[in-house]
Amino acid sequence: MGGFRAAVITFPGSNCDRDMAVALEMISGTAPIRVWHGDADLPDRLDFIALPGGFSYGDYLRSGAMAANSPIMRAVKKAAERGVPVLGVCNGFQILTESGMLPGALMRNRGQTFICRTASLTVENNQTLFTSGYEAGAAIHIPVAHHDGNFFADEETLDRIEGDGRVAFRYNGACNGSQRDIAGVLNAAGNVLGMMPHPERAIDADHGGVDGKALFESAVNTFVGA
Amino acid sequence: MKVRVHVNLKPGVLDPQGRAVHHALEGLGFKGLEDVRIGRLVELDVADDTSDEVLDEMCRKLLANMVIENYKIEKPETV
Numbered sequence: 001m002g003g004f005r006a007a008v009i010t011f012p013g014s015n016c017d018r019d020m021a022v023a024l025e026m027i028s029g030t031a032p033i034r035v036w037h038g039d040a041d042l043p044d045r046l047d048f049i050a051l052p053g054g055f056s057y058g059d060y061l062r063s064g065a066m067a068a069n070s071p072i073m074r075a076v077k078k079a080a081e082r083g084v085p086v087l088g089v090c091n092g093f094q095i096l097t098e099s100g101m102l103p104g105a106l107m108r109n110r111g112q113t114f115i116c117r118t119a120s121l122t123v124e125n126n127q128t129l130f131t132s133g134y135e136a137g138a139a140i141h142i143p144v145a146h147h148d149g150n151f152f153a154d155e156e157t158l159d160r161i162e163g164d165g166r167v168a169f170r171y172n173g174a175c176n177g178s179q180r181d182i183a184g185v186l187n188a189a190g191n192v193l194g195m196m197p198h199p200e201r202a203i204d205a206d207h208g209g210v211d212g213k214a215l216f217e218s219a220v221n222t223f224v225g226a
Numbered sequence: 227m228k229v230r231v232h233v234n235l236k237p238g239v240l241d242p243q244g245r246a247v248h249h250a251l252e253g254l255g256f257k258g259l260e261d262v263r264i265g266r267l268v269e270l271d272v273a274d275d276t277s278d279e280v281l282d283e284m285c286r287k288l289l290a291n292m293v294i295e296n297y298k299i300e301k302p303e304t305v
Contacts, residue, residue, distance in 0.1 A: 062291055069288060098291065105293040108242050152239060152294055177242070 003030030004220055006048035009076070011037040011067045016053035016089065016200060023200035024050065027216035037070040047223045048085050049076055051092030053145070053198060063106060063148040064094030073099055085129055085219055086192045090146055093184075093194030102185055102194045103161060104153035109146070110177025116145040118208060119197055120172040121183055125165045128186060129222040130193045133214035139172060140211035142197035149196040151178035151185070161185060169195055227274045229281060230300040233290045234265035 006024045010017045017034070025031045032050070033043050042049070057066035067073065073095070080086045080101060088096040096102040109115055118141050123134040134140065153161070158179055161167060169184035176196070184195030199212030235241050241263050248262040268289055272281070281299050290297040 061288070065288065065291070097293070103293075105291050107239075107294060110240070110242050112242050112246050150242070177240070 004028035004047050004223055005030070005043070005045055006032035006050065007035045007043055007046050008032045008050045008052060009035050009037060009072055010052070011054070011056035011070060011091075011095075013056040013058055014052050014054035014091070016091075016198065019198075019200045020050045020052040020089070023203045023212070023216055024048070026203060027213060028220045035072060037067065037072045040071045040075065042072070042075045042079055046079060046084050048087070048219055049079060051076070051086070051088040051095050052200075053090030053092060056091055056095065059148070062094075062098065064091060064096075064098040067091070067095045068098035068100075077101060080187070080192050083189070083191050085222075087130065087215075087219070088192075088194040089198055089200065090144075090149075090196055093196055094148060096192060096194040101192055102187055103157050104151055104179075104182075104185065106148050106196070107150040107152050107177075108148055109150050114145075114147045115149070115176055116143075118142065119144045119175055119183070121169045121197060122172055124167045124170050125186075127165070128168060128190050128193070128218075130186075130215055130218055131168055133218040133221065140214075141202070141209050142199055142212055143201045143208060144175065144197045146176070146196055149176040149178065151182045151196075153179060158182075164188065166190075168193055169197065227272055227276065228302060229270045229272055229276075231268040231270065231281075231285055231289055232265060232298045232300065233268065233285075233295050234263060234297075235294055236296050239294050 008021045021032050094106045121140050123138045126134045126136045166186040171181040171183045199215040202209045202212030243264045244262040285297040
């Protein structure tokens with residue numbers, strides 16, 4: 001068996017790409033390939049793609065709007081259509097909604113302030129390749145650090161994604177004004193997950209908990225089992 | 227040709243910035259304020275023969291996020 005072949009995309013202004021790479025290497029045992037946003041192609045035979053947090057293009061126009069149109073995103077979209085798992089965290093989530101790969105939009109936090117704290121989340125759906133390592137309904141603690149994490153979608157879309165089990169994580173209690181306290185959303189096929197909380201920041205007991213580990217373990221185990 | 231694109235949040239989408247500015251204006255003593263909505267003005271300088279379809283496409287693909295925003299294109303008066 002070859003190693004877990006993951007790619008971490010770096011956009012100008014990404015600042016969680018290193019943490020994401022460290023988390024993936026710690027859990028999978030293989031260092032991910034680092035990919036620059038201006039590349040037109042992804043490495044072949046990828047098992048996982050991560051869009052990290054940060055402030056790509058200085059959040060110009062709207063958070064994630066510029067990055068969603070960068071050359072590499074065309075390749076990411078195609079890979080996702082082929083079924084490659086794609087995880088977008090924080091700015092990565094914003095890029096996924098802006099590119100239309102996930103429903104909804106991420107608006108300025110309701111309270112106008114940047115929120116930087118550990119959030120309590122509920123695992124709403126543990127039957128996904130990103131969450132199978134969690135107990136259903138488990139309460140987990142993962143850091144959030146964002147200004148634009150206020151998830152918005154119209155009622156019809158919200159009802160549909162809820163009905164299809166596409167809400168992966170929900171905040172326990174109000175966090176940033178998100179509709180129905182949604183913290184993480186899946187695409188219809190279940191291989192693209194966007195979430196505002198940072199699981200890659202919760203993999204080391206010395207750095208505020210390890211509740212993020214199971215997310216990466218789930219993805220790696222899905223790969224091993226395949 | 228100078229074209230102005232006004233991008234605003236759709237009705238019904240909560241505007242946290244607008245709400246904060248609303249409160250701030252009331253704090254300054256201004257009365258009778260019903261609502262404040264904040265948008266964005268994008269000024270484009272484009273070739274004179276740029277079609278309305280192309281301008282629409284620019285708005286839908288990038289300038290506005292159609293999930294939460296509407297846009298209005300304002301072209302110079304043709305005399």
